Amino acid sequence: MILYFLLDTSTSIVLWLIKYLGLGIYYSISYLFFSQDLTEKEKEEKKTLEMLVEQKADIEIIKQYIENIEKNRNKPKKD
Secondary structure, three states: OHHHHHHHHHHHHHHHHHHHHHHHHHHHHHHHHHOOOOOHHHHHHHHHHHHHHHHHHHHHHHHHHHHHHHHHHHOOOOO
């Protein structure tokens, strides 16, 4: 009974490993070789993502500019 349980469990684990390692290797290789061949939808999503990253940088610059203005406003004026 214990032997049957061990063999059954180890078979399930080995099959799971083969399946998911195989899928991982397949997707890795396909990404490496075919990543340049993007569909139109993927190209649009990539452009959108690049635009959002650029906007993130712009937002950081604007935040720094606002912080500088607030610092200058809070400084006591020297007469």
